[in-house]
Amino acid sequence: MSQSGAVPNWTNVSEARPTFVSHLECGLTGERLPADVPHNLSPAGKPLLVRYDLAALADGISKAQLAARPPDLWRYREFLPVRRSRNIVSLGECLTPLIPVPEAGADLWIKDEGRLPTGSFKARGLCMAVSMAKEFGIARMAMPTNGNAGAALAAYCRAAGIEAFVFCPDDTPQTNIREIALQGAKVFCVNGLINDCGKIVGDGIDSMGWFDTSTLKEPYRIEGKKTMGLELAEQFGWELPEAIFYPTGGGTGLIGMWKAFDELERIGWIGSRRPRMIAVQADGCAPIVKAYEDGVEFAELWPDAHTVAAGIRVPAAVGDFLILRAIRDSGGFAIAVSDEAILAARDEMAAETGFLLCPEGAATYAAWRQSVRDGRIAANDRAVLFNCATGLKYPMPPAGTPLDRHLPIDYGSLA
Ligand SMILES: *Cc1c(COP(=O)(O)O)cnc(C)c1O
Numbered sequence: 001m002s003q004s005g006a007v008p009n010w011t012n013v014s015e016a017r018p019t020f021v022s023h024l025e026c027g028l029t030g031e032r033l034p035a036d037v038p039h040n041l042s043p044a045g046k047p048l049l050v051r052y053d054l055a056a057l058a059d060g061i062s063k064a065q066l067a068a069r070p071p072d073l074w075r076y077r078e079f080l081p082v083r084r085s086r087n088i089v090s091l092g093e094c095l096t097p098l099i100p101v102p103e104a105g106a107d108l109w110i111k112d113e114g115r116l117p118t119g120s121f122k123a124r125g126l127c128m129a130v131s132m133a134k135e136f137g138i139a140r141m142a143m144p145t146n147g148n149a150g151a152a153l154a155a156y157c158r159a160a161g162i163e164a165f166v167f168c169p170d171d172t173p174q175t176n177i178r179e180i181a182l183q184g185a186k187v188f189c190v191n192g193l194i195n196d197c198g199k200i201v202g203d204g205i206d207s208m209g210w211f212d213t214s215t216l217k218e219p220y221r222i223e224g225k226k227t228m229g230l231e232l233a234e235q236f237g238w239e240l241p242e243a244i245f246y247p248t249g250g251g252t253g254l255i256g257m258w259k260a261f262d263e264l265e266r267i268g269w270i271g272s273r274r275p276r277m278i279a280v281q282a283d284g285c286a287p288i289v290k291a292y293e294d295g296v297e298f299a300e301l302w303p304d305a306h307t308v309a310a311g312i313r314v315p316a317a318v319g320d321f322l323i324l325r326a327i328r329d330s331g332g333f334a335i336a337v338s339d340e341a342i343l344a345a346r347d348e349m350a351a352e353t354g355f356l357l358c359p360e361g362a363a364t365y366a367a368w369r370q371s372v373r374d375g376r377i378a379a380n381d382r383a384v385l386f387n388c389a390t391g392l393k394y395p396m397p398p399a400g401t402p403l404d405r406h407l408p409i410d411y412g413s414l415a
Helices: 054-060 063-067 073-079 122-136 148-160 174-182 194-208 220-235 252-266 287-294 320-329 339-353 359-373
Strands: 021-026 048-052 098-100 108-112 140-144 163-169 186-190 243-247 276-282 333-337 383-387
Touching (some): 048 220, 054 073, 073 220, 122 148, 140 194, 148 163, 148 174, 163 174, 163 194, 220 252, 243 252, 243 359, 252 276, 276 320, 287 333, 333 339, 339 359
Parallel strands (some): 108 383, 140 163, 243 276
Antiparallel strands (some): 021 048, 098 108
16 A cells, blocks of 8 residues: 555655634533643633534545555544644554454454554554644643553654653552653653542642643544544454443543544444444443443542553543443443453463453453343344553563473473
8 A cells, every 4th residue: 555665655644625614612511622722621621622624525535545545544524624744743653453253253353553653552642742732833742641642652752852851650550650751751650540649630730831632631532542433344344343342441432432433423424323332441440331321411520540441441531421431322231340350361372362451451351251241232243342552561460481401302201
């Protein structure tokens, strides 16, 4: 698909194309705000959603034109908010493969997001947020993170020449903390959880001149994560699967995919059939599951949050009502799995298929199995699991049998 020569055009960013953002809208009240100026939350304190002139967008691009473009995130340029190509900050956001899992004896697929820059799907959101920050001339960005978002912020900020300040819980995996530092950001390890880190960012905005890049407190990370929905639809030939199992922390990706499906229907590229959106959380931190089961619109703060799946250890999500709305409108559900089930699912998938999931991705596999067992979905329903980061970024059990080269090797004993 590359346009010329031996070097593939992975970044596809030089071509000028029209953009279609019309305004931003409060996700709760619908209040309209102007595009082309920096925003955080709406006046009601809720996430903002980016709106497009979809009629013009529909005239501006066809499925056939899209199909001819290079295989990267920027192929969806008309659906994205960046106005000027020169502001696009890219580290090579490839399309991610959809891999069937025949071993499961079901219509089961893994969307492997571990292939993206910085090894997680946080790259999708942060390439967009940082490109928009560049468009607005923002000089300093800050965020609380459980690791992967901070790594992506650091990388894209370095590429854009923007200063980055990152605050993690002090038990964040060392790999994350060190990659953040190597990629040029200032990184701080806080003796608390992500919401405690978020308070430090919020309180420092005025004195430090930071732009708050916390999950859903700026509007463009959703637009980047939305490309997961566009990509899924295109990869399945514009027929959506029956169910999507999404490891839910702040919920950016779930909200983003739901928004993508809505936009695709409005421009006539898909029909009204939707996947059931299934939010997966861990037993030790399941605020969305509790709110779903209690039938309420907003989630309560989850006390003493803990799980091996750090990416979904989010005790309070500012977009809770948007996550719950997508789950309910889609006929989906929210489900919690134990840490034991998460690690067992990771080990089993790796041993049986050769696919090393990250713990959050493994949580979706554990949840899928539990849902099939409980009859909440059928094995022959086409289901997609999100492996949101590379399994290589996480601690693994020790292995490797010692072998003394000075002694005769008993080859028969190795098998
Ligand atoms: C951030 C993250 C999640 C949660 O994603 P949201 O869209 O914020 O809910 C899940 N898994 C991993 C590995 C993450 O980094």
